[in-house]
Amino acid sequence: MARGFTWGDYFDDDGNEWALAVDSDYIDHPERGWTLAGDTGLVPLPRSWRARRVVGLDSTGREQFAVVASLTADLWTGTATSFVIRDSEGQPQTCTVVEYRGEKRVPVALDTA
Amino acid sequence: MVDVLRPIIDVYTDPPLKFLREFPQPVDLVGTGNLPDLNNSLLRPQYGAVFIARDIPPNLSRTAGLRPSWKRPLLELTLVALTGGPSPPLPVAFLEMHRDYEVFRFYGPELTNIEYSVLPGVRVEWSYLSFI
Numbered sequence: 001m002a003r004g005f006t007w008g009d010y011f012d013d014d015g016n017e018w019a020l021a022v023d024s025d026y027i028d029h030p031e032r033g034w035t036l037a038g039d040t041g042l043v044p045l046p047r048s049w050r051a052r053r054v055v056g057l058d059s060t061g062r063e064q065f066a067v068v069a070s071l072t073a074d075l076w077t078g079t080a081t082s083f084v085i086r087d088s089e090g091q092p093q094t095c096t097v098v099e100y101r102g103e104k105r106v107p108v109a110l111d112t113a
Numbered sequence: 114m115v116d117v118l119r120p121i122i123d124v125y126t127d128p129p130l131k132f133l134r135e136f137p138q139p140v141d142l143v144g145t146g147n148l149p150d151l152n153n154s155l156l157r158p159q160y161g162a163v164f165i166a167r168d169i170p171p172n173l174s175r176t177a178g179l180r181p182s183w184k185r186p187l188l189e190l191t192l193v194a195l196t197g198g199p200s201p202p203l204p205v206a207f208l209e210m211h212r213d214y215e216v217f218r219f220y221g222p223e224l225t226n227i228e229y230s231v232l233p234g235v236r237v238e239w240s241y242l243s244f245i
Contacts (some may be wrong), residue, residue: 057233060223061170096233 003086007037010045011070013052013103022067031080032066033073040105052076052103056095057085064095076100126220128160128244135163135240142188142237148173148227150241161218161242164188164210170234184209187235191228202226218242 006027010020019042027034045051046111051067054075058064064081066075074080087093124132140149142164147166166187174184186209193202202225208217219227231237 047239057173059170059234061173061234098233 007042008034008069009037009042010044010051010067012105013051013071018043020045020051020067020069025086026066029084031074031083033069033075035069046105048106050104052102054083054097055099055101056097058085058087058093058095064093066095124200132244133160133242134245137238137240137242141167142229142231142239143235144230145230147191147230148239151224151227158220159241159243160220161216162232163216163242164214164242165238166210166213166235167238168234168236169213173232180212183213184211185232187213187232188215188237190217192224193226193228195225195229205227216242 003023005021006024007019008022008027010018012018019037019040021044022034026032027036052071053067055064056064056066064085066085068076070076075083078097080097082094082096084092084094138149142148148162169183169187175181189209190206190208190210191204192206192208194205195202206219210217229237
């Protein structure tokens with residue numbers, strides 16, 4: 001299965017919209033809340049920011065992560081309590097959520113000139 | 114009279130471990146819920162519980178040593194008790210089990226329920242502690 005990245009819409013905690021490169025395998029998982037950014041000219045999420053994510057445990061107890069697109073996504077509200085990843089052999093692995101990590105940011109100045 | 118009664122009351126409310134024994138429970142704990150049969154006998158209340166974690170996923174972070182401690186709690190307990198006022202029962206204590214064997218002491222009759230949450234993938238065998 002081909003992997004790669006697709007640009008998705010990321011809404012920060014203040015509701016601002018950014019473009020974020022998302023693993024193509026996961027962008028259509030509805031619980032993560034992604035929509036395709038398309039060719040909208042969105043500014044990419046600053047590299048020094050860290051998007052919000054949930055931490056899950058796979059069946060072996062290894063920590064896995066899922067970036068969540070918005071505060072209203074099911075994976076962030078708790079409506080969904082698990083997410084699926086592709087392991088290194090391309091097989092789906094279900095992970096159970098054990099932690100929510102909010103986004104982290106540092107001040108950035110956008111060059112609007 | 115009080116001098117005689119006090120030690121007896123103390124033994125009833127906080128008995129030494131040598132007066133207690135384990136009563137294994139038939140259903141192991143997984144997921145979340147309430148500990149069953151918490152106060153099913155006034156004559157033989159529970160004074161705590163013994164928990165043994167089984168099937169611990171191998172990749173969980175833990176310390177090295179004779180009795181390793183896991184980074185994430187394998188089991189979390191919330192003790193809920195009635196107050197003297199009109200308010201609903203309140204969570205009064207939060208306990209975390211980071212080792213694969215732990216004994217928690219509590220005085221059963223004051224509690225309305227004990228909520229548990231087991232880490233995904235873990236199964237917990239357990240026993241109540243009651244009078245011999």
